[in-house]
Amino acid sequence: MQENMLEHAPLGHDVVFPQAYDPLLLFPIPRSTNRNTLATPENWFGADIWNAYELSWLTPRGKPIVAVGQFIFPHSSPNLVESKSFKLYLNSFSEERYVDAAAISAIMHRDLEKATGEQVKIHLEPLTGHDRQQCQPLEGINIDAADIDIQHYSPMPGLLACLANASVVTEILVSDLLKSNCPVTGQPDWGSVQVRYTGPQINREALLAYIVSLRRHTEFHEHCVEKMFCDIWAACAPQALFVRACYTRRGGLDINPWRSSEPAQPQPARTIRQ
Template identity: 55%
Template sequence: MSLTDAPLGHHVAYPAQYDPALLFPIERAANRTALGLNAAKPLPFHGADIWTAYELSWLNAKGKPLVAMAVFTIPADSPRLIESKSFKLYLNSFNQTRLDDESTLRERLARDLGAAVGAPVRLDLIAPRDFARQTIAELDGTDLDALDVAIETYQPAPELLRHAAGSRDTEVIEETLVSRLLKSNCPVTGQPDWASVQIRYRGRAIDRESLLKYIVSFREHAGFHEHCVEQIHTDIMRACAPSELTVYARYTRRGGLDINPWRSNVPHASVGGVRTARQ
Protein backbone atom coordinates (compact mmCIF):
# COMPACT_ATOMS: atom_id res chain seq x y z
CA MET A 1 0.00 0.00 0.00
CA SER A 2 1.05 3.60 -0.61
CA LEU A 3 0.09 6.86 1.07
CA THR A 4 -2.65 7.30 -1.52
CA ASP A 5 -4.39 4.40 0.20
CA ALA A 6 -4.23 6.06 3.63
CA PRO A 7 -7.32 7.75 5.10
CA LEU A 8 -5.35 10.99 5.48
CA GLY A 9 -6.63 13.57 3.02
CA HIS A 10 -9.80 11.62 2.23
CA HIS A 11 -13.33 11.79 3.56
CA VAL A 12 -13.76 8.78 5.81
CA ALA A 13 -16.88 7.83 7.76
CA TYR A 14 -16.26 7.48 11.46
CA PRO A 15 -16.52 3.87 12.61
CA ALA A 16 -19.41 2.73 14.75
CA GLN A 17 -17.58 -0.21 16.34
CA TYR A 18 -14.08 -1.34 17.22
CA ASP A 19 -12.01 -2.04 14.11
CA PRO A 20 -8.22 -2.68 14.29
CA ALA A 21 -8.10 -2.82 10.47
CA LEU A 22 -8.37 0.99 10.49
CA LEU A 23 -4.71 1.31 11.49
CA PHE A 24 -2.52 2.25 8.52
CA PRO A 25 1.17 1.45 9.07
CA ILE A 26 3.94 3.17 7.08
CA GLU A 27 7.37 1.63 6.56
CA ARG A 28 10.18 3.71 8.04
CA ALA A 29 12.79 2.30 5.63
CA ALA A 30 12.07 4.59 2.66
CA ASN A 31 12.68 7.79 4.61
CA ARG A 32 15.80 6.41 6.25
CA THR A 33 17.18 5.34 2.88
CA ALA A 34 16.60 8.91 1.64
CA LEU A 35 18.70 10.12 4.58
CA GLY A 36 21.52 7.83 3.47
CA LEU A 37 21.10 5.39 6.35
CA ASN A 38 22.05 1.85 5.44
CA ALA A 39 19.22 -0.56 6.16
CA ALA A 40 21.76 -3.38 6.54
CA LYS A 41 23.51 -1.59 9.42
CA PRO A 42 22.27 -0.76 12.92
CA LEU A 43 20.51 2.58 13.27
CA PRO A 44 22.81 5.43 14.37
CA PHE A 45 20.25 6.46 16.97
CA HIS A 46 17.60 5.09 19.29
CA GLY A 47 14.52 6.74 20.69
CA ALA A 48 10.75 6.62 20.46
CA ASP A 49 7.62 8.27 19.14
CA ILE A 50 5.50 9.33 22.10
CA TRP A 51 1.83 9.77 21.20
CA THR A 52 -0.64 11.41 23.59
CA ALA A 53 -4.32 10.63 23.00
CA TYR A 54 -6.68 13.13 24.60
CA GLU A 55 -9.91 11.71 23.16
CA LEU A 56 -10.18 8.10 24.32
CA SER A 57 -13.58 6.75 25.29
CA TRP A 58 -15.42 3.41 25.38
CA LEU A 59 -18.51 1.86 26.97
CA ASN A 60 -18.49 -0.34 30.02
CA ALA A 61 -20.46 -3.60 30.15
CA LYS A 62 -23.62 -1.65 31.05
CA GLY A 63 -23.22 0.80 28.17
CA LYS A 64 -22.00 3.73 30.28
CA PRO A 65 -19.26 5.82 28.62
CA LEU A 66 -15.84 5.97 30.23
CA VAL A 67 -13.00 8.32 29.32
CA ALA A 68 -9.24 8.39 29.77
CA MET A 69 -6.09 9.85 28.29
CA ALA A 70 -3.42 7.54 26.94
CA VAL A 71 0.29 7.75 26.19
CA PHE A 72 1.65 5.33 23.59
CA THR A 73 5.41 4.90 23.22
CA ILE A 74 6.47 3.37 19.91
CA PRO A 75 10.18 2.43 19.70
CA ALA A 76 12.22 4.08 16.94
CA ASP A 77 13.57 0.72 15.86
CA SER A 78 10.11 -0.57 15.00
CA PRO A 79 9.90 -1.19 11.24
CA ARG A 80 6.75 0.88 10.88
CA LEU A 81 5.05 4.00 12.18
CA ILE A 82 1.30 4.68 12.14
CA GLU A 83 -0.37 7.28 9.95
CA SER A 84 -2.03 9.74 12.32
CA LYS A 85 -5.57 9.93 10.91
CA SER A 86 -5.83 6.15 10.88
CA PHE A 87 -4.72 6.18 14.53
CA LYS A 88 -7.47 8.69 15.33
CA LEU A 89 -10.10 6.62 13.49
CA TYR A 90 -8.96 3.47 15.28
CA LEU A 91 -9.20 5.09 18.72
CA ASN A 92 -12.64 6.47 17.88
CA SER A 93 -13.79 3.00 16.92
CA PHE A 94 -13.90 2.27 20.66
CA ASN A 95 -16.48 5.03 21.27
CA GLN A 96 -19.53 2.77 20.96
CA THR A 97 -17.80 -0.48 21.85
CA ARG A 98 -18.72 -2.25 25.08
CA LEU A 99 -15.81 -3.70 27.01
CA ASP A 100 -15.94 -5.83 30.13
CA ASP A 101 -13.19 -3.93 31.92
CA GLU A 102 -10.16 -1.67 31.47
CA SER A 103 -7.80 -4.62 31.12
CA THR A 104 -9.66 -5.63 27.94
CA LEU A 105 -9.08 -2.15 26.54
CA ARG A 106 -5.39 -2.34 27.42
CA GLU A 107 -5.01 -5.76 25.82
CA ARG A 108 -6.61 -4.67 22.56
CA LEU A 109 -4.64 -1.45 22.31
CA ALA A 110 -1.30 -3.14 23.02
CA ARG A 111 -2.02 -6.03 20.66
CA ASP A 112 -3.30 -3.96 17.73
CA LEU A 113 -0.67 -1.24 17.88
CA GLY A 114 2.15 -3.72 18.37
CA ALA A 115 1.00 -5.67 15.32
CA ALA A 116 0.77 -2.48 13.24
CA VAL A 117 4.27 -1.19 14.02
CA GLY A 118 5.96 -4.58 14.32
CA ALA A 119 7.24 -4.10 17.88
CA PRO A 120 5.90 -3.94 21.45
CA VAL A 121 4.23 -0.62 22.26
CA ARG A 122 4.22 0.80 25.77
CA LEU A 123 0.79 1.96 26.95
CA ASP A 124 0.06 4.27 29.88
CA LEU A 125 -3.59 5.04 30.63
CA ILE A 126 -4.38 8.20 32.59
CA ALA A 127 -7.66 7.95 34.46
CA PRO A 128 -9.88 11.00 35.20
CA ARG A 129 -8.86 10.88 38.84
CA ASP A 130 -5.33 11.77 37.67
CA PHE A 131 -6.24 14.51 35.19
CA ALA A 132 -5.55 17.24 37.76
CA ARG A 133 -1.97 15.99 38.09
CA GLN A 134 -1.21 16.69 34.43
CA THR A 135 1.00 19.76 34.23
CA ILE A 136 2.10 22.27 31.60
CA ALA A 137 5.79 23.17 31.25
CA GLU A 138 8.27 24.17 28.58
CA LEU A 139 11.27 22.26 27.30
CA ASP A 140 14.34 23.19 29.31
CA GLY A 141 17.35 24.77 27.64
CA THR A 142 18.66 28.02 26.22
CA ASP A 143 16.04 29.66 24.00
CA LEU A 144 17.29 30.40 20.47
CA ASP A 145 14.24 32.30 19.30
CA ALA A 146 15.34 35.75 20.47
CA LEU A 147 18.33 35.70 18.10
CA ASP A 148 18.12 38.46 15.49
CA VAL A 149 18.70 36.46 12.31
CA ALA A 150 17.82 37.01 8.66
CA ILE A 151 16.00 34.02 7.17
CA GLU A 152 16.05 33.23 3.46
CA THR A 153 15.65 29.45 3.28
CA TYR A 154 12.46 27.52 4.00
CA GLN A 155 13.45 24.04 2.84
CA PRO A 156 15.80 21.85 4.91
CA ALA A 157 19.30 23.24 4.46
CA PRO A 158 21.93 21.27 6.39
CA GLU A 159 24.61 23.37 4.72
CA LEU A 160 23.59 26.17 7.11
CA LEU A 161 24.93 24.23 10.09
CA ARG A 162 28.41 25.07 11.30
CA HIS A 163 30.56 25.23 14.39
CA ALA A 164 30.75 28.41 16.42
CA ALA A 165 33.42 30.84 15.28
CA GLY A 166 36.63 30.40 17.25
CA SER A 167 35.66 27.01 18.64
CA ARG A 168 38.19 24.21 18.51
CA ASP A 169 37.99 20.43 18.34
CA THR A 170 39.71 20.26 21.70
CA GLU A 171 37.08 22.48 23.35
CA VAL A 172 34.18 20.24 24.35
CA ILE A 173 31.00 21.72 25.74
CA GLU A 174 27.63 20.38 26.81
CA GLU A 175 24.52 22.44 26.24
CA THR A 176 20.80 22.23 25.60
CA LEU A 177 19.16 24.54 23.06
CA VAL A 178 15.45 24.97 22.36
CA SER A 179 13.24 26.64 19.79
CA ARG A 180 9.49 26.99 19.27
CA LEU A 181 9.96 27.83 15.58
CA LEU A 182 9.96 24.34 14.10
CA LYS A 183 7.21 24.00 11.51
CA SER A 184 6.75 21.49 8.74
CA ASN A 185 3.80 20.45 6.60
CA CYS A 186 1.89 17.20 6.30
CA PRO A 187 3.17 15.44 3.15
CA VAL A 188 -0.38 14.38 2.22
CA THR A 189 -2.67 17.30 3.10
CA GLY A 190 -0.21 20.19 3.25
CA GLN A 191 -1.57 21.22 6.66
CA PRO A 192 0.96 22.87 8.98
CA ASP A 193 2.55 20.96 11.84
CA TRP A 194 3.89 23.11 14.69
CA ALA A 195 6.47 22.04 17.25
CA SER A 196 8.96 22.99 19.90
CA VAL A 197 12.33 21.28 19.55
CA GLN A 198 15.06 20.57 22.07
CA ILE A 199 18.64 19.82 20.99
CA ARG A 200 21.00 18.50 23.63
CA TYR A 201 24.60 17.79 22.62
CA ARG A 202 28.17 17.30 23.77
CA GLY A 203 31.02 18.30 21.51
CA ARG A 204 32.49 21.27 19.74
CA ALA A 205 30.22 24.31 20.06
CA ILE A 206 27.53 24.65 17.39
CA ASP A 207 26.88 28.13 16.04
CA ARG A 208 23.49 29.09 17.48
CA GLU A 209 22.41 31.42 14.68
CA SER A 210 23.13 28.79 12.06
CA LEU A 211 21.20 26.21 14.10
CA LEU A 212 18.16 28.48 14.37
CA LYS A 213 18.24 29.16 10.63
CA TYR A 214 18.42 25.43 10.01
CA ILE A 215 15.42 24.74 12.28
CA VAL A 216 13.38 27.42 10.48
CA SER A 217 14.42 25.96 7.11
CA PHE A 218 11.87 23.15 7.65
CA ARG A 219 9.04 25.69 7.42
CA GLU A 220 7.87 24.65 3.94
CA HIS A 221 9.12 21.07 4.12
CA ALA A 222 6.65 18.21 3.64
CA GLY A 223 7.47 15.45 6.09
CA PHE A 224 5.99 13.38 8.88
CA HIS A 225 6.94 14.38 12.42
CA GLU A 226 9.08 11.29 12.96
CA HIS A 227 10.92 11.79 9.67
CA CYS A 228 11.69 15.45 10.46
CA VAL A 229 13.27 14.59 13.80
CA GLU A 230 15.39 11.86 12.23
CA GLN A 231 16.53 14.27 9.53
CA ILE A 232 17.47 16.91 12.10
CA HIS A 233 19.47 14.36 14.10
CA THR A 234 21.20 13.03 10.99
CA ASP A 235 22.04 16.49 9.59
CA ILE A 236 23.51 17.79 12.86
CA MET A 237 25.60 14.66 13.30
CA ARG A 238 27.03 14.96 9.80
CA ALA A 239 27.65 18.70 9.89
CA CYS A 240 28.90 19.15 13.45
CA ALA A 241 29.85 15.63 14.62
CA PRO A 242 28.97 15.96 18.32
CA SER A 243 29.93 12.93 20.37
CA GLU A 244 26.47 12.97 21.96
CA LEU A 245 23.23 14.27 20.46
CA THR A 246 19.58 14.04 21.45
CA VAL A 247 16.81 15.70 19.41
CA TYR A 248 13.31 15.89 20.90
CA ALA A 249 10.27 17.55 19.32
CA ARG A 250 6.90 18.25 20.92
CA TYR A 251 4.28 18.76 18.18
CA THR A 252 0.92 20.41 18.77
CA ARG A 253 -2.06 18.10 18.66
CA ARG A 254 -4.33 17.42 15.72
CA GLY A 255 -7.51 15.39 16.00
CA GLY A 256 -6.96 14.75 19.69
CA LEU A 257 -3.44 13.36 19.18
CA ASP A 258 0.01 14.83 19.56
CA ILE A 259 3.20 13.13 18.34
CA ASN A 260 6.49 13.69 20.14
CA PRO A 261 9.47 11.91 18.57
CA TRP A 262 12.96 11.84 20.00
CA ARG A 263 16.21 10.37 18.67
CA SER A 264 19.56 10.03 20.45
CA ASN A 265 22.96 8.42 20.01
CA VAL A 266 23.48 8.49 23.78
CA PRO A 267 23.19 5.04 25.36
CA HIS A 268 20.33 4.84 27.86
CA ALA A 269 19.22 8.40 27.06
CA SER A 270 15.61 9.31 27.79
CA VAL A 271 13.43 12.42 27.66
CA GLY A 272 10.86 13.79 30.05
CA GLY A 273 7.15 13.72 29.37
CA VAL A 274 6.71 17.48 29.56
CA ARG A 275 3.56 18.81 27.90
CA THR A 276 4.09 22.30 26.53
CA ALA A 277 1.62 25.19 26.66
CA ARG A 278 0.80 24.91 22.96
CA GLN A 279 -0.12 21.26 23.38
Protein backbone atom coordinates in the same frame (compact mmCIF):
# COMPACT_ATOMS: atom_id res chain seq x y z
CA MET B 1 7.69 9.20 0.73
CA GLN B 2 5.87 6.95 -1.70
CA GLU B 3 2.90 9.04 -2.82
CA ASN B 4 1.04 6.09 -4.32
CA MET B 5 1.10 4.35 -0.93
CA LEU B 6 -0.25 7.42 0.89
CA GLU B 7 -3.13 7.71 -1.56
CA HIS B 8 -4.72 4.81 0.31
CA ALA B 9 -4.35 6.41 3.75
CA PRO B 10 -7.45 8.01 5.33
CA LEU B 11 -5.58 11.29 5.78
CA GLY B 12 -6.84 13.85 3.30
CA HIS B 13 -10.04 11.93 2.53
CA ASP B 14 -13.57 12.24 3.86
CA VAL B 15 -14.34 9.28 6.08
CA VAL B 16 -17.25 8.03 8.16
CA PHE B 17 -16.33 7.72 11.81
CA PRO B 18 -16.52 4.08 12.90
CA GLN B 19 -19.41 2.81 14.99
CA ALA B 20 -17.70 -0.47 15.84
CA TYR B 21 -14.20 -1.62 16.76
CA ASP B 22 -12.06 -2.15 13.67
CA PRO B 23 -8.31 -2.89 13.80
CA LEU B 24 -8.12 -2.68 10.00
CA LEU B 25 -8.42 1.09 10.32
CA LEU B 26 -4.74 1.26 11.28
CA PHE B 27 -2.58 2.33 8.33
CA PRO B 28 1.12 1.41 8.77
CA ILE B 29 3.86 3.28 6.92
CA PRO B 30 7.36 1.78 6.56
CA ARG B 31 10.03 3.87 8.27
CA SER B 32 12.57 2.67 5.71
CA THR B 33 10.98 4.82 3.01
CA ASN B 34 12.34 7.94 4.66
CA ARG B 35 15.42 6.49 6.31
CA ASN B 36 16.82 5.37 2.98
CA THR B 37 17.39 9.07 2.25
CA LEU B 38 19.27 9.73 5.52
CA ALA B 39 22.75 8.92 6.78
CA THR B 40 21.56 7.32 10.01
CA PRO B 41 24.12 6.40 12.70
CA GLU B 42 25.00 2.75 13.09
CA ASN B 43 23.63 2.82 16.64
CA TRP B 44 20.94 5.22 17.75
CA PHE B 45 17.94 5.20 20.03
CA GLY B 46 14.54 6.79 20.28
CA ALA B 47 10.78 6.57 20.50
CA ASP B 48 7.64 8.29 19.29
CA ILE B 49 5.44 9.30 22.23
CA TRP B 50 1.79 9.86 21.33
CA ASN B 51 -0.66 11.36 23.82
CA ALA B 52 -4.35 10.71 23.10
CA TYR B 53 -7.02 12.90 24.67
CA GLU B 54 -10.14 11.59 22.91
CA LEU B 55 -10.40 8.05 24.21
CA SER B 56 -13.64 6.43 25.40
CA TRP B 57 -15.45 3.10 25.71
CA LEU B 58 -18.45 1.64 27.53
CA THR B 59 -18.70 -0.44 30.70
CA PRO B 60 -20.55 -3.79 30.49
CA ARG B 61 -23.64 -1.88 31.64
CA GLY B 62 -23.31 0.73 28.90
CA LYS B 63 -21.88 3.64 30.88
CA PRO B 64 -19.21 5.67 29.04
CA ILE B 65 -15.66 5.79 30.36
CA VAL B 66 -13.28 8.53 29.23
CA ALA B 67 -9.52 8.31 29.55
CA VAL B 68 -6.19 9.76 28.52
CA GLY B 69 -3.82 7.43 26.70
CA GLN B 70 -0.09 7.44 26.09
CA PHE B 71 1.39 5.23 23.39
CA ILE B 72 5.16 4.81 23.06
CA PHE B 73 6.36 3.38 19.76
CA PRO B 74 10.07 2.43 19.63
CA HIS B 75 11.98 4.00 16.77
CA SER B 76 13.26 0.53 15.89
CA SER B 77 9.80 -0.63 14.80
CA PRO B 78 9.59 -1.32 11.05
CA ASN B 79 6.46 0.83 10.67
CA LEU B 80 4.90 3.94 12.08
CA VAL B 81 1.13 4.51 12.10
CA GLU B 82 -0.49 7.28 10.06
CA SER B 83 -2.12 9.72 12.49
CA LYS B 84 -5.67 9.95 11.12
CA SER B 85 -5.91 6.17 10.91
CA PHE B 86 -4.83 6.01 14.56
CA LYS B 87 -7.47 8.57 15.54
CA LEU B 88 -10.16 6.57 13.73
CA TYR B 89 -8.93 3.36 15.33
CA LEU B 90 -9.14 4.86 18.82
CA ASN B 91 -12.63 6.19 18.11
CA SER B 92 -13.74 2.72 17.02
CA PHE B 93 -13.72 1.68 20.70
CA SER B 94 -16.24 4.34 21.74
CA GLU B 95 -19.38 2.18 21.31
CA GLU B 96 -17.85 -1.08 22.53
CA ARG B 97 -18.23 -2.61 26.01
CA TYR B 98 -15.22 -3.71 28.09
CA VAL B 99 -14.79 -4.96 31.63
CA ASP B 100 -11.97 -2.54 32.42
CA ALA B 101 -9.05 -0.58 30.98
CA ALA B 102 -6.83 -3.66 31.09
CA ALA B 103 -9.12 -5.43 28.61
CA ILE B 104 -9.00 -2.61 26.09
CA SER B 105 -5.25 -2.17 26.62
CA ALA B 106 -4.65 -5.84 25.75
CA ILE B 107 -6.51 -5.41 22.47
CA MET B 108 -4.58 -2.25 21.63
CA HIS B 109 -1.27 -3.96 22.36
CA ARG B 110 -2.14 -6.76 19.95
CA ASP B 111 -3.32 -4.47 17.16
CA LEU B 112 -0.58 -1.84 17.40
CA GLU B 113 2.21 -4.39 17.65
CA LYS B 114 0.86 -6.12 14.56
CA ALA B 115 0.71 -2.81 12.68
CA THR B 116 4.13 -1.50 13.72
CA GLY B 117 6.02 -4.78 13.97
CA GLU B 118 7.33 -4.27 17.49
CA GLN B 119 6.21 -4.05 21.11
CA VAL B 120 4.39 -0.88 22.14
CA LYS B 121 4.04 0.63 25.61
CA ILE B 122 0.50 1.74 26.48
CA HIS B 123 -0.73 3.69 29.50
CA LEU B 124 -4.47 4.35 29.90
CA GLU B 125 -5.65 6.53 32.78
CA PRO B 126 -9.10 7.83 33.73
CA LEU B 127 -9.35 11.61 33.90
CA THR B 128 -9.82 11.46 37.67
CA GLY B 129 -6.53 9.62 38.10
CA HIS B 130 -4.51 11.39 35.43
CA ASP B 131 -1.42 13.23 36.64
CA ARG B 132 -2.08 16.63 35.11
CA GLN B 133 1.30 17.74 33.90
CA GLN B 134 1.65 21.50 33.82
CA CYS B 135 2.45 23.20 30.52
CA GLN B 136 5.91 24.74 30.50
CA PRO B 137 8.67 25.58 28.03
CA LEU B 138 11.14 22.88 27.11
CA GLU B 139 14.25 22.87 29.27
CA GLY B 140 17.18 24.70 27.70
CA ILE B 141 18.39 27.97 26.22
CA ASN B 142 15.82 29.38 23.80
CA ILE B 143 17.60 30.62 20.68
CA ASP B 144 14.61 32.27 18.97
CA ALA B 145 15.62 35.83 19.88
CA ALA B 146 18.69 35.65 17.63
CA ASP B 147 18.80 38.70 15.33
CA ILE B 148 19.36 37.00 11.98
CA ASP B 149 18.17 37.20 8.40
CA ILE B 150 16.34 34.14 7.07
CA GLN B 151 16.64 33.25 3.40
CA HIS B 152 15.90 29.53 3.20
CA TYR B 153 12.59 27.77 3.84
CA SER B 154 13.49 24.36 2.41
CA PRO B 155 15.86 22.04 4.29
CA MET B 156 19.42 23.37 4.22
CA PRO B 157 21.71 21.20 6.35
CA GLY B 158 24.63 23.21 4.96
CA LEU B 159 23.57 26.05 7.25
CA LEU B 160 24.64 24.07 10.32
CA ALA B 161 28.03 24.97 11.75
CA CYS B 162 30.07 25.02 14.92
CA LEU B 163 31.81 28.12 16.24
CA ALA B 164 35.36 28.76 15.03
CA ASN B 165 37.91 27.16 17.36
CA ALA B 166 34.97 25.85 19.37
CA SER B 167 35.60 24.24 22.71
CA VAL B 168 33.68 21.15 23.75
CA VAL B 169 30.53 21.98 25.71
CA THR B 170 27.42 20.28 27.00
CA GLU B 171 24.30 22.38 26.53
CA ILE B 172 20.60 22.28 25.68
CA LEU B 173 19.22 24.54 22.95
CA VAL B 174 15.52 25.08 22.29
CA SER B 175 13.42 26.68 19.54
CA ASP B 176 9.66 27.13 19.23
CA LEU B 177 9.93 28.04 15.54
CA LEU B 178 9.76 24.54 14.10
CA LYS B 179 7.24 24.14 11.32
CA SER B 180 6.89 21.38 8.76
CA ASN B 181 3.94 20.22 6.69
CA CYS B 182 1.85 17.09 6.33
CA PRO B 183 2.94 15.24 3.17
CA VAL B 184 -0.68 14.36 2.35
CA THR B 185 -2.81 17.40 3.21
CA GLY B 186 -0.18 20.14 3.27
CA GLN B 187 -1.46 21.27 6.68
CA PRO B 188 1.20 22.91 8.87
CA ASP B 189 2.67 20.98 11.78
CA TRP B 190 3.86 23.39 14.48
CA GLY B 191 6.32 22.31 17.13
CA SER B 192 9.06 23.04 19.62
CA VAL B 193 12.45 21.36 19.27
CA GLN B 194 15.07 20.59 21.90
CA VAL B 195 18.70 19.81 21.03
CA ARG B 196 20.93 18.47 23.81
CA TYR B 197 24.51 17.68 22.89
CA THR B 198 28.09 17.31 24.01
CA GLY B 199 30.64 18.40 21.44
CA PRO B 200 32.14 21.42 19.68
CA GLN B 201 29.89 24.38 20.47
CA ILE B 202 27.18 24.77 17.83
CA ASN B 203 26.62 28.17 16.25
CA ARG B 204 23.18 29.05 17.64
CA GLU B 205 22.26 31.42 14.83
CA ALA B 206 23.13 28.74 12.30
CA LEU B 207 21.06 26.17 14.18
CA LEU B 208 18.05 28.50 14.25
CA ALA B 209 18.36 29.22 10.52
CA TYR B 210 18.48 25.47 9.88
CA ILE B 211 15.38 24.78 11.99
CA VAL B 212 13.48 27.51 10.13
CA SER B 213 14.63 26.02 6.81
CA LEU B 214 12.24 23.11 7.43
CA ARG B 215 9.30 25.53 7.16
CA ARG B 216 8.19 24.29 3.73
CA HIS B 217 9.35 20.72 4.18
CA THR B 218 6.66 18.06 3.76
CA GLU B 219 7.20 15.02 5.96
CA PHE B 220 5.71 13.26 8.96
CA HIS B 221 6.66 14.36 12.48
CA GLU B 222 8.84 11.33 13.15
CA HIS B 223 10.76 11.73 9.92
CA CYS B 224 11.40 15.44 10.52
CA VAL B 225 13.00 14.67 13.87
CA GLU B 226 15.14 11.96 12.29
CA LYS B 227 16.25 14.38 9.60
CA MET B 228 17.23 17.01 12.17
CA PHE B 229 19.11 14.45 14.22
CA CYS B 230 21.02 13.06 11.23
CA ASP B 231 21.84 16.50 9.81
CA ILE B 232 23.19 17.81 13.13
CA TRP B 233 25.10 14.57 13.72
CA ALA B 234 26.78 14.82 10.32
CA ALA B 235 27.48 18.56 10.29
CA CYS B 236 28.58 19.15 13.89
CA ALA B 237 30.07 15.77 14.86
CA PRO B 238 29.00 15.85 18.51
CA GLN B 239 30.14 13.21 20.95
CA ALA B 240 26.54 12.80 22.11
CA LEU B 241 23.28 14.12 20.67
CA PHE B 242 19.61 14.12 21.69
CA VAL B 243 16.87 15.73 19.58
CA ARG B 244 13.22 15.94 20.60
CA ALA B 245 10.23 17.71 19.08
CA CYS B 246 6.91 18.38 20.80
CA TYR B 247 4.25 18.99 18.18
CA THR B 248 1.02 20.92 18.65
CA ARG B 249 -2.01 18.82 19.51
CA ARG B 250 -4.29 18.09 16.55
CA GLY B 251 -7.35 15.86 16.33
CA GLY B 252 -7.01 14.84 19.95
CA LEU B 253 -3.40 13.67 19.52
CA ASP B 254 0.01 15.17 20.10
CA ILE B 255 3.16 13.50 18.79
CA ASN B 256 6.55 13.79 20.50
CA PRO B 257 9.40 11.94 18.75
CA TRP B 258 12.92 11.83 20.14
CA ARG B 259 16.18 10.41 18.82
CA SER B 260 19.47 10.00 20.65
CA SER B 261 22.98 8.73 20.12
CA GLU B 262 22.77 7.09 23.56
CA PRO B 263 20.06 5.29 25.55
CA ALA B 264 17.85 7.91 27.17
CA GLN B 265 14.81 8.29 29.39
CA PRO B 266 13.69 11.84 28.58
CA GLN B 267 11.69 13.70 31.19
CA PRO B 268 8.01 14.14 30.27
CA ALA B 269 7.32 17.40 28.49
CA ARG B 270 4.14 19.30 27.73
CA THR B 271 4.36 22.67 26.00
CA ILE B 272 1.74 25.42 25.95
CA ARG B 273 0.60 24.30 22.47
CA GLN B 274 -0.19 20.81 23.76
